[in-house]
Every structure is written in C-alpha cells, then in structure tokens.
C-alpha cells in the first residue's frame with residue numbers, strides 16, 4: 001500500500017467526542033450544550049450548523065497542552081494508517097476566543113508534532129487558517145501578525161468558514177500580506193459555493209484550493225485549473241456528509257483527475273464526517289476507481305504541493321519509495 005499524505009484537515013476538527021470530553025474535564029468546564037448526539041457523535045444538521053457545533057466543541061481546547069494533545073493524538077492515528085505527512089489547519093481565532101495567545105497555541109501544536117515524529121515517525125506542518133465569517137480585518141490581522149517572525153513549522157495561509165456568505169476576493173489584502181511574507185497560500189472554495197466562487201478564488205495568489213471540486217460545473221474552469229497546475233485538496237467523505245454531492249458515485253474527483261487536474265485527498269474534519277485519511281484513500285480505491293499507482297500519484301502530488309521546505313519534501317518523496325519507510329526522516 002502506498003504511503004499517505006494529507007493537506008486538508010482542521011486541527012480543532014480532529015478531536016473526537018472522547019477527547020473533547022477529556023479536555024473539558026481537565027479544564028473543569030462542561031462541554032457546551034448541543035455538541036453531542038450520542039456518546040460518540042457530534043450533533044449537526046447542515047453545513048452552517050456543523051460550523052456552529054465545531055466552534056462550540058473547540059471552546060474546550062484551552063491550553064498549549066490541550067493543543068499538544070489534540071495534535072499528537074491525531075498525528076499518531078494518521079501514522080497508524082500509513083500517513084507520512086500531514087498539513088494541519090490551525091486557527092488563531094479559535095485560540096484567541098478562549099483567551100489563549102496564538103503563540104502558545106502554536107507552541108503546543110509544535111510540541112505535538114515533535115512528539116508524534118519521535119513516537120510514530122510522521123511529519124507535519126502548520127497552515128494558519130482565518131475564519132471568513134470573522135471578517136476581512138480578522139484575516140488581515142492573522143496574516144500581518146505572522147508576516148515577520150513566526151514558528152518555523154508555520155508554512156501556509158488558508159481561509160475557511162462560510163464560503164457562500166463571505167466570497168473570497170474581498171480577502172485579497174490578507175493574501176497579499178501572507179504571500180509576500182513567504183507563506184504558501186490556499187483557500188476554501190468550490191465547496192458550498194459553485195464555479196464562480198472558484199474563479200474568484202483564483203484571483204488570489206494561491207497554488208492550491210481547499211475542495212475546489214465544484215469547478216466541475218464549468219468545463220473551461222476545469223481546463224484552466226489543469227493548465228495552471230492548481231492542486232485541489234479534495235475531501236470526498238466531507239462533501240458527501242455535508243451533501244455537496246449526493247453520493248461518492250456522483251463525486252467529481254475521478255472526472256477532475258482524468259481531466260488532468262492535480263488532486264489530493266483530505267479528511268477535513270474527521271470525527272464530524274466519519275472520515276479518516278486512510279478512509280479517503282479507501283474510498284478513492286473502492287468507490288472512485290483509483291488504482292494503486294494512481295493513489296501513489298496522489299500522495300506524490302500532495303508532497304510536491306505541500307508548503308513544506310524543499311529538504312523535507314525531498315526526504316518525504318524518498319521515503320515513499322524506501323522499503324523501510326522511516327529511515328529517511
């Protein structure tokens with residue numbers, strides 16, 4: 001089986017109900033009402049409701065140690081599934097909303113990355129994510145405050161949240177700052193809004209799109225994305241769970257791949273959608289018609305399109321082909 005790599009997963013959204021409960025207990029606070037729907041399920045009915053549940057559950061993640069634990073537990077679980085690299089979307093807004101300075105949040109995440117590397121041999125980096133519903137100025141503030149000195153694991157900038165309500169182009173000033181500061185740029189688009197939103201997103205200085213799959217609604221746009229080598233961080237299970245597409249069979253991943261678009265696989269918010277990085281590769285293999293060599297090409301694309309530095313990319317690519325997968329890191 002090929003090694004796995006993931007470019008699209010929201011850190012706060014990786015914590016399963018059990019971990020959310022443990023963190024709430026440790027912090028001496030109750031889990032907010034309306035978060036759970038049974039012992040091992042989050043409660044949400046549609047995409048905007050999912051965002052609200054996500055925000056409420058994330059309020060129990062309060063300290064650097066909490067962020068370390070969320071990061072560590074997720075990365076170790078990915079390593080068990082065969083992943084060698086994960087880019088974690090980390091939201092300074094969520095830390096700030098519970099009074100944790102983003103620098104402490106990032107130190108906790110970095111500790112989790114270091115500990116997971118030591119114990120499970122997996123590598124990871126941080127992509128900062130701004131929440132579009134918090135407005136343009138909040139996104140500019142995140143980009144601005146990381147434009148100078150920042151933790152060396154911070155490699156990228158993204159924008160998530162309510163795509164339909166907050167279209168991408170207005171965030172251009174934040175992207176200009178992030179791009180000029182040397183951060184790799186990607187943006188959520190083509191998920192809960194259509195091809196027009198993807199076109200608009202492509203006016204930003206991005207090399208990747210988080211989702212981007214609704215580009216399929218416009219063949220000329222698909223061609224443009226293929227020609228420009230823009231990489232889609234696709235999350236089929238997330239898209240089926242939030243009803244962007246009614247079934248895996250109707251998911252356009254295969255069509256986009258065959259049209260020459262570079263695609264990768266991500267779990268997005270794993271316990272909310274019943275997803276995992278290993279599960280996404282299994283879906284691609286079993287439901288979407290990808291062969292082993294094609295799956296390997298998805299991992300290669302993910303590593304090449306990652307925002308990690310070249311030395312780490314080379315080590316990861318070498319590790320993909322090594323018999324003893326851990327020897328090169």
Ligand SMILES: [Zn+2]
Nearest residue numbers: 160188210268
């Ligand atoms: Zn996402």
